[in-house]
Amino acid sequence: MPVDPARVVADLKELRELTSRPVDGLPQTLGGRPTGTTPLGSARLAWTDAWVRAREWFVSTFEGVPVETTRDAAGNLWVTLPGERPERIVLGSHLDSVPNGGWLDGALGVLAGAEVLRSLHRDGVRLPVSVSVVDWADEEGARFGRSLFGSAAVSGTLEIDAVRHLRDNDGNLLADVVAAHGVELETILTASDVRSLLVGSAELHIEQGPLLEAAGRRLAALHGILGVERRLVRLQGQACHAGATPIPLRRDPTVAAARMAVAVRELGLAHDAFTTVGVWRVHPGVPTAVNGRTEFSVDMRHLDRNVLDALVAGLEELVAGIAAQEQVGATIDTLWSIDPIAFHPELVEFAADVVEARSGVRQVMPSGPMHDSAEMARCGVPTIMLFVPSLQGLSHTHIEDTTEADLELGVAAFDDLVRRMLPWAADRVGAGVR
Amino acid sequence: MPVDPARVVADLKELRELTSRPVDGLPQTLGGRPTGTTPLGSARLAWTDAWVRAREWFVSTFEGVPVETTRDAAGNLWVTLPGERPERIVLGSHLDSVPNGGWLDGALGVLAGAEVLRSLHRDGVRLPVSVSVVDWADEEGARFGRSLFGSAAVSGTLEIDAVRHLRDNDGNLLADVVAAHGVELETILTASDVRSLLVGSAELHIEQGPLLEAAGRRLAALHGILGVERRLVRLQGQACHAGATPIPLRRDPTVAAARMAVAVRELGLAHDAFTTVGVWRVHPGVPTAVNGRTEFSVDMRHLDRNVLDALVAGLEELVAGIAAQEQVGATIDTLWSIDPIAFHPELVEFAADVVEARSGVRQVMPSGPMHDSAEMARCGVPTIMLFVPSLQGLSHTHIEDTTEADLELGVAAFDDLVRRMLPWAADRVGAGVR
Numbered sequence: 098m099p100v101d102p103a104r105v106v107a108d109l110k111e112l113r114e115l116t117s118r119p120v121d122g123l124p125q126t127l128g129g130r131p132t133g134t135t136p137l138g139s140a141r142l143a144w145t146d147a148w149v150r151a152r153e154w155f156v157s158t159f160e161g162v163p164v165e166t167t168r169d170a171a172g173n174l175w176v177t178l179p180g181e182r183p184e185r186i187v188l189g190s191h192l193d194s195v196p197n198g199g200w201l202d203g204a205l206g207v208l209a210g211a212e213v214l215r216s217l218h219r220d221g222v223r224l225p226v227s228v229s230v231v232d233w234a235d236e237e238g239a240r241f242g243r244s245l246f247g248s249a250a251v252s253g254t255l256e257i258d259a260v261r262h263l264r265d266n267d268g269n270l271l272a273d274v275v276a277a278h279g280v281e282l283e284t285i286l287t288a289s290d291v292r293s294l295l296v297g298s299a300e301l302h303i304e305q306g307p308l309l310e311a312a313g314r315r316l317a318a319l320h321g322i323l324g325v326e327r328r329l330v331r332l333q334g335q336a337c338h339a340g341a342t343p344i345p346l347r348r349d350p351t352v353a354a355a356r357m358a359v360a361v362r363e364l365g366l367a368h369d370a371f372t373t374v375g376v377w378r379v380h381p382g383v384p385t386a387v388n389g390r391t392e393f394s395v396d397m398r399h400l401d402r403n404v405l406d407a408l409v410a411g412l413e414e415l416v417a418g419i420a421a422q423e424q425v426g427a428t429i430d431t432l433w434s435i436d437p438i439a440f441h442p443e444l445v446e447f448a449a450d451v452v453e454a455r456s457g458v459r460q461v462m463p464s465g466p467m468h469d470s471a472e473m474a475r476c477g478v479p480t481i482m483l484f485v486p487s488l489q490g491l492s493h494t495h496i497e498d499t500t501e502a503d504l505e506l507g508v509a510a511f512d513d514l515v516r517r518m519l520p521w522a523a524d525r526v527g528a529g530v531r
Numbered sequence: 532m533p534v535d536p537a538r539v540v541a542d543l544k545e546l547r548e549l550t551s552r553p554v555d556g557l558p559q560t561l562g563g564r565p566t567g568t569t570p571l572g573s574a575r576l577a578w579t580d581a582w583v584r585a586r587e588w589f590v591s592t593f594e595g596v597p598v599e600t601t602r603d604a605a606g607n608l609w610v611t612l613p614g615e616r617p618e619r620i621v622l623g624s625h626l627d628s629v630p631n632g633g634w635l636d637g638a639l640g641v642l643a644g645a646e647v648l649r650s651l652h653r654d655g656v657r658l659p660v661s662v663s664v665v666d667w668a669d670e671e672g673a674r675f676g677r678s679l680f681g682s683a684a685v686s687g688t689l690e691i692d693a694v695r696h697l698r699d700n701d702g703n704l705l706a707d708v709v710a711a712h713g714v715e716l717e718t719i720l721t722a723s724d725v726r727s728l729l730v731g732s733a734e735l736h737i738e739q740g741p742l743l744e745a746a747g748r749r750l751a752a753l754h755g756i757l758g759v760e761r762r763l764v765r766l767q768g769q770a771c772h773a774g775a776t777p778i779p780l781r782r783d784p785t786v787a788a789a790r791m792a793v794a795v796r797e798l799g800l801a802h803d804a805f806t807t808v809g810v811w812r813v814h815p816g817v818p819t820a821v822n823g824r825t826e827f828s829v830d831m832r833h834l835d836r837n838v839l840d841a842l843v844a845g846l847e848e849l850v851a852g853i854a855a856q857e858q859v860g861a862t863i864d865t866l867w868s869i870d871p872i873a874f875h876p877e878l879v880e881f882a883a884d885v886v887e888a889r890s891g892v893r894q895v896m897p898s899g900p901m902h903d904s905a906e907m908a909r910c911g912v913p914t915i916m917l918f919v920p921s922l923q924g925l926s927h928t929h930i931e932d933t934t935e936a937d938l939e940l941g942v943a944a945f946d947d948l949v950r951r952m953l954p955w956a957a958d959r960v961g962a963g964v965r
Contacts (some may be wrong), residue, residue, distance in 0.1 A: 304775065307775075340832045346924070365778050375817050379810070391811075396819060432662070490771055
């Protein structure tokens, strides 16, 4: 029996039911959803009982399939269908969710990978290489602020000293919490020993944005992930009484920040880029005073390194110009910076082929959000992703949704892709087609 | 001996010394001051030991003067030099300060009033009416958020049920805290019984703004206090991923708020008014998401009721217009509204006369900040104020300052004013000049 996409939708619903009850003090299923039915939020925060329960249930879905199940030193859960060689194709995503998150973000990729594995076994497909489904640990970083935790340990980009002292909102230390789940920071990077075996990586995910739905597309191949330049702009003016200092005599950092925020949007539009002001803090932040300080974050994304550089230069120019006009001091700190990530050109072609075959349109696009696949690509594993649409572009909320028809189409295309990758992977490891 | 302005400056320094030590966990004297010497901040938060100490010291400055000292039901401290009749001229301001506040805000008016009282006694001036210095309780509202507490109790505008449940940052209930200082909310409004005796009110204060210094003026008579219309604008957009939803598809309440903040400043400039955006809150307020909600306060002040109405209409228009363009929902809530307050025309003339005589310029202006004098004027007591400059327009900070020469000039003018009010007050109560 070939891949059964309806089984994946059923599994997603079962997982949602299993983990939608109030967990960790967070009520799930608040508010309405696009389709009008009662939504169930997902509460699979990494390193919690609900997350452990989700993983136990996940392993149980392989009953009767001769898989090897292991947990690596970073807490990643590997379910491997052995092939003729130990080299593996990785089908990875994540079961963890943000608090009161959606039912698809991450879970779709893991459960689709599981069904592909089962179908390869059912079909008796010859496996020149092994195939692993991996549930990467703590992709969301929703508790400690460090996203892509497990996949970064495997790729080798995780900096132990940068995470050791992170605490969650309840004051729990990351080091203690992961230790309770059998992960020791001192040995965590041994998880990357597996890297030499990774011959390819594929991930199916929801778009988390509105573009596919807006364009009437049901599937997309991804050619990469946008690079990010993230800054914090701090403005220093002069606090004064709201009723005593006339406007022309003020040095108001909040109005200066407001002008900059508008200019940041113009900058993004001019470069066809994503620019976002998210954080915004004022001090003292009372109705009766002109603020003395204002700070805001600027997140800038584009697939082209040159455009990212132009965005950074444009931000610096507009901040300096407006700060001078408004007579406020300005500093710009770098919060994060990551180059654009290109997926493997041959795999992008494979993916575009299956997308075109399944949906009738050769849709290729980049991802704005980060994914575990970025860590695979960064450490040199040939990597590819597929997207299905997100209704209204919503994600990281319990009203996140995708039509079942699109979910099933995505699973079928993902299965096509993996089957096409098998001989390609065999060639790469010299196993050839017998 | 006539009034001794140098004594007031010396008293202000003594009080600053007495209350500048770390109190209530708040370090005083951080940072630098305009004149380069080490500043001392003032920590006389209402209803604290430091405030009680300040009041005890204040009462001690009347040694040898036949005053009557009483505390009313609202905790206001009255020091009265009895005249031929019980009707009184009130010289009122406040000894309480904001945390790490300045040495002059409030204290100048109280200590200048004290010196005027002593000098009237020293000079043997005939008093057809009584003269009281009053230290109004909790003018700043820095602990519980309710400004003009004591003077509002006397004027009758204090709403008991609106303050009963207020708590300070440590969770202490206002009702409990004032009770520990002998003030019972159930009987607090009996403090207003004194109103029928109040024949006039005068207050000397620092400007707390930059206008006098900028204009090279050393003194001003006030003709009133600006009216205030204070609003909270709440914008509802759609939160989404900063890397997944292109700018043209967003409904971003933060950019909408930024455009509104710029427009609010233009509105103020167009009406020669004070308009200020102080509070600014975003949700979720993370670097990686377009915000779903943004809210900000707008404080608008002017002396003309018609202009205030035009500001309110202008705000409603600009919010509606930009919200429609940005496709965000918008509501406007009223936080506070108070009509402009006009001081007594005859007293304004008296004050302008003494300002002109002492400084050579007939400077008359309104106050933007609120003062206890507003409560006196609101309940029908003929009221007047004088201002001395604030260096750099700064107040509510430990670097608040005024030159000693200007402080002394202010005290001398204040003494002139009170002596001119005495026969006027006598006429008003029918006591005449014998």
